Amino acid sequence: MRTDDEAGPPAAVELTLAGPAAGGACVAHRDDATWFVRGGLPGERVMARQTGAKGRGRIRFADVVEVLTPSADRVVPPCPAAGRCGGCDLQHVAYGAQLRWKSQVLADQLQRIGRISTIGSVPVHEAVVVEAVPLPGRPDGLGWRTRLALSTDEAGRPCFHGRHSDELVAVPGCVVTVPELQAGFAGRWAPGRRLAWALGEQGAVVDGEPAGSAAPVAVPGWTVGPTVVRQAAGCSWLGAVGGFWQAHAAAPDVLVDAVRRALAPASGDSVIDLYCGVGLFAGALGAEVGEGGSALAVEGDRRAARLARRNLADLPQARVVQADVQRWVAKGGSRALATADVVVLDPPRAGAGAAVVSAVAAAGRARAVAYVACDGGSLARDAAMLGQHGWELSGLRAFDLFGMSHHVEAVATFRRS
CATH class of the missing domain: 2.40.50.140 (Nucleic acid-binding proteins)
Structure with a gap:
């Protein structure tokens, strides 16, 4: 039986x-x-x-x-590992339909969770349009990823993890990864290791755990080390190979431009950048406000904050505080927020949360908040809280910075209603 x-x-x-x-x-x-x-x-x-x-x-x-x-929008996935690798879940969807899919989901989240019916005066389902971010010479939604996290199997092959599992999926290449990193898939690495690959000014860089275990056997021209230098917003930025940085090759410039347009910083303004990472937005906006203004950047990760200080060292008007943002708000950060003219919120996927949103909403002098979101549900929840404090979602731009997956990045602009 x-x-x-x-x-x-x-x-x-x-x-x-x-x-x-x-x-x-x-x-x-x-x-x-x-x-x-x-x-x-x-x-x-x-x-x-x-x-x-x-x-x-x-x-x-x-x-x-x-x-x-089948739908007319169904296509053959461009990657043979589609469905097994956990990275891409929309490869079976034609690219134009992916954009419509993401637009509808984000608009639904803003309406259902955020109780938002209009953005400015435009109905939310008309206002939310996810924009493609094409790269020259590359098919739509492919060849954009400049950093990867992988694990090696017992044979030393680089692998991705299966969806919601510890299964290792060995792949000969990755269709969403930039051409400069494809050679890494043909290399043999130390078995049983976690690897981080990144593309920077110096070419491909790899780091691994434990330290020193990542050196490739046969990937000519690759550098082994913990840091990488990248170009964005007209400057060089030092970051950790395995640390946070937007993965799409064009994302940093696209998002900096969107945040600048959202906030329109003026000379002499006071800027606060919460969850600043290695200082990208604080640096770009700090240059706009000049030495007569100020740019305060707050970051919880100790390594990222240390790198942000190095990246912003040439801006005397910039200051970096290493602190958990929620604790910083509770321990006096609200006083700093009270002097801000514009605020950037760039929280992790879970969002900023009630304590931080309430403190930002109470910033008495601030005329605008730019919320950079990688999760529509978290954005909608925090937008609802800002609305309860008298702030209105006045503009939103959404970008397809994660082609072939359901993820979307948005820059939402809030102003006092």
């Missing part, structure tokens, strides 16, 4: 997929349950098999195993 532990996978069920949802899935309804189905497109009729992921109540998660009625 077969036990439950020996039971095979659940039977596939037929579903008709509705619109896209956050996280790269489409929504479907069956048997009084709501299904979140990966690997499909809106309007498709599919066979899908429930996964082991646990949903609350009548929530189910599933993967497409057969497409019965």
